[in-house]
Ligand code: 5AD
């Protein structure tokens with residue numbers, strides 16, 4: 001056991017989420033020997049506010065076609081070096097049924113921005129999956145207010161649309177032709193429509209600083225975000241950012257812990273990106289304040305094709321076997337798998 005050194009700001013963060021920009025920066029700059037104390041504080045706040053349950057979300061990656069050109073992502077439109085696929089509606093519904101039977105209480109429909117899946121098709125799929133008694137999260141990019149409304153009326157509970165970075169200039173560089181403002185507009189629309197909104201950012205983007213990361217947390221708090229997926233940036237060889245450095249596991253764990261201390265209600269995933277970099281990435285994240293795991297439940301033959309970054313964690317288990325493997329991991333950490341739908345803690349926190 002590493003010796004836990006005292007830090008006044010960690011002590012403060014144990015008892016209040018009211019932290020200034022400077023305090024967030026200070027926590028994010030803590031040296032390695034203070035990581036155990038920071039993680040212990042986040043773990044204590046996690047236990048006290050959102051409890052011991054870990055929420056599992058099964059992700060169905062239903063299409064890897066994308067019309068966008070994000071500079072960090074291997075699915076970008078002009079990467080001709082990957083095999084593209086689309087699941088049929090039948091394949092999607094079969095997968096959803098199997099995942100529901102395995103024990104998942106939330107299913108996430110995720111894709112690139114694929115124009116060939118019409119808003120109506122996605123609405124119909126949402127309505128069908130809702131009949132299975134699970135919560136539905138959509139993660140299908142920037143769409144019009146009307147499209148989000150259609151999907152909400154079809155029964156979608158949540159939407160994932162990460163801010164990626166709170167630095168507007170960096171955002172413009174990494175998402176050519178788009179602005180952070182447009183992204184936040186989508187989040188506002190989704191909130192207005194009654195969705196629970198998941199944001200998040202990448203850690204270790206070229207040109208990003210610890211100040212930017214503190215600002216990322218502040219922006220998510222201002223936006224009343226329900227969930228935040230934060231993972232290390234992993235350079236993809238077929239993208240403009242191929243020369244970037246891989247994001248730090250240490251800094252990622254600090255971000256998770258500080259996010260938990262600063263926004264105690266958050267649904268905070270142990271991201272696949274972190275698990276792809278470290279064999280115990282999920283366990284470490286759970287000890288740093290995380291309370292969500294999002295396993296891939298796509299049919300096996302497509303799993304390796306959704307290569308947003310190289311080395312993305314893959315598995316060859318059946319959906320049920322993998323669910324049970326993750327359940328064991330969670331129980332080994334002294335935690336339990338949630339059996340409710342795992343909705344946002346934000347409303348009750350603010351009552
Ligand atoms: N490294 C890490 N995360 C990435 N994402 C996309 N590309 C990368 C990468 N190279 C994340 C982004 C995006 C989601 C699809 O995956 O945060 O929102």
Ligand code: SF4
Pocket residue numbers: 066067068069070073074075076077111112113141308
């Ligand atoms: Fe497309 Fe999303 Fe990748 Fe951007 S991050 S290229 S929108 S799949």
